[in-house]
Amino acid sequence: MDPDEARRSLDTMRRLQDRTREEYLRQSFSGPGALLVALGLFIVCASFDLPGRWDTVAMALGDALILGVLAVGYARASVRRKPSGAELVIMLAASAYLIAGFVALHVAARLVGLPAPYTIAAAATALAFVAFGRPMRRVYEKIVR
């Protein structure tokens, strides 16, 4: 095999590997899926404001929505791969930030005397989840490549 042929083979290999990685990222950060998870997140977080057993019902609904979206996304995924250690760490860190942000916002809303402090904090948390989607994708892109 001559060097030009080897170079062309390597270019083709890299291009095809990138296509697989792009597909994995595309399905992991799909717009509708992220919006539905954000909605589920809002329902779960806002459920604490609901009286009686309604909070349990709302939390179950939100959890079911999040898990349902994740399960359908996994089943339909054309590219599956186990998340790497770095991906898991980023995912856990992002979740910890969201929870900490939610708690801080709830405390602030309560201190200011806003009505339905959990709902306000839940809305901000869900918006933050959507807003962080693009930067998270960039971070994932670097890890996956």
Add this chain to the structure above:
Amino acid sequence: MRVDAHFDEFLYVPARLSVVALLAPADWVDFAFVRDTVGTSDSALSKQLSALADAGYVAVRKGRDAGVRRTRVRLTPQGREAFRRHAAALEQIVAAARARPHGAETATGFRR
């Protein structure tokens, strides 16, 4: 170390190399995604996958996901290792050509 020691004759076939390259970054890949990305037909891809499976490079799994029939393909550890070695051999060929003085003869040990 001779470059051709790691060069995989079996993966020299472009269609096979394309499939293996596409599978390399993932665990399982959908048959339809491979077919569409490589730009081949169902039957041609099935033929290549059979050859790769017979060589122990890929595993094929047929099943249902969310009620839809799906065929998924993955590289076996043996296939992954073969791909890694083959890519390294190609890198070495390119690197050797870069290091050679301009106009020198090819010295990679095999030429097709």
